[in-house]
Amino acid sequence: xxxxxxxxxxxxxxxxxxxxxxxxxxxxxxxxxxxxxxxxxxxxxxxxxxxxxxxxxxxxxxxxxxxxxxxxxxxxxxxxxxxxxxxxxxxxxxxxxxxxxxxxxxxxxxxxxxxxxxxxxxxxxxxxxxxxxxxxxxxxxxxxxxxxxxxxxxxxxxxxxxxxxxxxxxxxxxxxxxxxxxxxxxxxxxxxxxxxxxxxxxxxxxxxxxxxxxxxxxxxxxxxxxxxxxxxxxxxxxxxxxxxxxxxxxxxxxxxxxxxxxxxxxxxxxxxxxxxxxxxxxxxxxxxxxxxxxxxxxxxxxxxxxxxxxxxxxxxxxxxxxxxxxxxxxxxxxxxxxxxxxxxxxxxxxxxxxxxxxxxxxxxxxxxxxxxxxxxxxxxxxxxxxxxxxxxxxxxxxxxxxxxxxxxxxxxxxxxxxxxxxx
Amino acid sequence: xxxxxxxxxxxxxxxxxxxxxxxxxxxxxxxxxxxxxxxxxxxxxxxxxxxxxxxxxxxxxxxxxxxxxxxxxxxxxxxxxxxxxxxxxxxxxxxxxxxxxxxxxxxxxxxxxxxxxxxxxxxxxxxxxxxxxxxxxxxxxxxxxxxxxxxxxxxxxxxxxxxxxxxx
Numbered sequence: 001x002x003x004x005x006x007x008x009x010x011x012x013x014x015x016x017x018x019x020x021x022x023x024x025x026x027x028x029x030x031x032x033x034x035x036x037x038x039x040x041x042x043x044x045x046x047x048x049x050x051x052x053x054x055x056x057x058x059x060x061x062x063x064x065x066x067x068x069x070x071x072x073x074x075x076x077x078x079x080x081x082x083x084x085x086x087x088x089x090x091x092x093x094x095x096x097x098x099x100x101x102x103x104x105x106x107x108x109x110x111x112x113x114x115x116x117x118x119x120x121x122x123x124x125x126x127x128x129x130x131x132x133x134x135x136x137x138x139x140x141x142x143x144x145x146x147x148x149x150x151x152x153x154x155x156x157x158x159x160x161x162x163x164x165x166x167x168x169x170x171x172x173x174x175x176x177x178x179x180x181x182x183x184x185x186x187x188x189x190x191x192x193x194x195x196x197x198x199x200x201x202x203x204x205x206x207x208x209x210x211x212x213x214x215x216x217x218x219x220x221x222x223x224x225x226x227x228x229x230x231x232x233x234x235x236x237x238x239x240x241x242x243x244x245x246x247x248x249x250x251x252x253x254x255x256x257x258x259x260x261x262x263x264x265x266x267x268x269x270x271x272x273x274x275x276x277x278x279x280x281x282x283x284x285x286x287x288x289x290x291x292x293x294x295x296x297x298x299x300x301x302x303x304x305x306x307x308x309x310x311x312x313x314x315x316x317x318x319x320x321x322x323x324x325x326x327x328x329x330x331x332x333x334x335x336x337x338x339x340x341x342x343x344x345x346x347x348x349x350x351x352x353x354x355x356x357x358x359x360x361x362x363x364x365x366x367x368x369x370x371x372x373x374x375x376x377x378x379x380x381x382x383x384x385x386x387x388x389x390x391x392x393x394x395x396x397x398x399x400x401x402x403x404x405x406x407x408x409x410x411x412x413x414x415x416x417x418x419x420x421x422x423x
Numbered sequence: 424x425x426x427x428x429x430x431x432x433x434x435x436x437x438x439x440x441x442x443x444x445x446x447x448x449x450x451x452x453x454x455x456x457x458x459x460x461x462x463x464x465x466x467x468x469x470x471x472x473x474x475x476x477x478x479x480x481x482x483x484x485x486x487x488x489x490x491x492x493x494x495x496x497x498x499x500x501x502x503x504x505x506x507x508x509x510x511x512x513x514x515x516x517x518x519x520x521x522x523x524x525x526x527x528x529x530x531x532x533x534x535x536x537x538x539x540x541x542x543x544x545x546x547x548x549x550x551x552x553x554x555x556x557x558x559x560x561x562x563x564x565x566x567x568x569x570x571x572x573x574x575x576x577x578x579x580x581x582x583x584x585x586x587x588x589x590x591x
Binding site for chain 2: 085086087088089090091094119125126127128129130160162164165166167168169170181182183184185186187202244245246247248252253254284288318320322326330331334335337338341342344
């Protein structure tokens, strides 16, 4: 990959990579220094391009999102760093915060400047004790060094950064739920519009960005185009991303690779192949809500277009690899229970739907399924989609129905249904 | 719950510190509940009103948050809270076996506590430690893994030694 020095993971083999010294040694806070000499619009333009997008899973272009922030409002602007990582299979943000916390602080400071924000909240998943400790320390050190606080680097820019803990609710990773949680209360999503850029935290213009997205911002500003922002198109090889690989592989872990690398190359390359040389059965490519790929689909490139053609999504780029020993009925049931547990309960179709689907799949997995129930699961998935406030129900439906559709035979064997889909 | 005077003074100070960064007091809700729990081990029912008063918010909103967020404990915890991940990656990598070991060694099923209150077992959703699957988390420590029957038995043995030596 070109521009190796700008990779997030460039110094992750060093034991002290999380320290301020290590960050400074890599030119850390140079991009912030540079940004503060530019106009807000120039900074937004500086990160424009296909590589910098929403790495929480939506992959919406960051510069387009940022340019929605009002330019002439007199109300305070806020930036929220979404560090409430919780999508099953995903652990990249944890690694970034543990190993490169200053990169996140610097990226967030640059973003805040571009957005006209004077306050940043970093909302860290409650269970992430080490990331929390590292982020708090980084914010404190950056403050002492004059990279945060009043009159940063004598440019007149003031910025306050507060690290706070979530408390164990997957839904708080949904951006409007993050905001209701920070405002003080249970984390219920709310309808959009109004979008947070217009009316977010405390009713003020707010931008919510993922940890990985922000960690790529300093590199994007520092390098000459097109190293992190240019390229030839959204699926161009060359945009770096962190891929989480877990499950039945020899070397599970986080790997920084180009978007568009094929699933097969990721599994057989850095991840060391399927564990014990067994046959691969299925791969979830981008977190549990992203759909599933079969063993015949391993040459799919890990990009939006390639995965969409297989009925899946890039999502959080978290691959869960499953070998032939796995029952896909059990997999669907496991995820259904996750969604039933994590549905916030606000919208009836999601609250009841997720619970219902989990009960149905539980019954099928125990061998008590009845004819017609494979289609009943799919029907329930379909009926809760598009009928709720946030995208949770769609994620649950996509994750589960994709497994049922692509491995229908396994489900049908347990219910006495036909293995071919009904018309 | 009976709390020593010094503990209350300490807790009050920690609550002030936790709330200090927030211009809007209500935004400190989760941080304040965390420090109550970190100090007392759990959030006893009689802490709800003082927290609400401290944050100038309705008692109902504090109670609502307590029941919404799974990390807040509304009863006194065991000395060692064993949190075994049950979600996909851990499940396909032998997570269920860990439950088996804990059942065999401690006689615990999901949600139960040993009679000496040394251990409790909880099946939790994805800990974000999938590269260490199957993973387990003890109290508020970072998750650890990959665990197998032998390493889990050794962990339980070590905790038991530490727990009984330290006196509970």
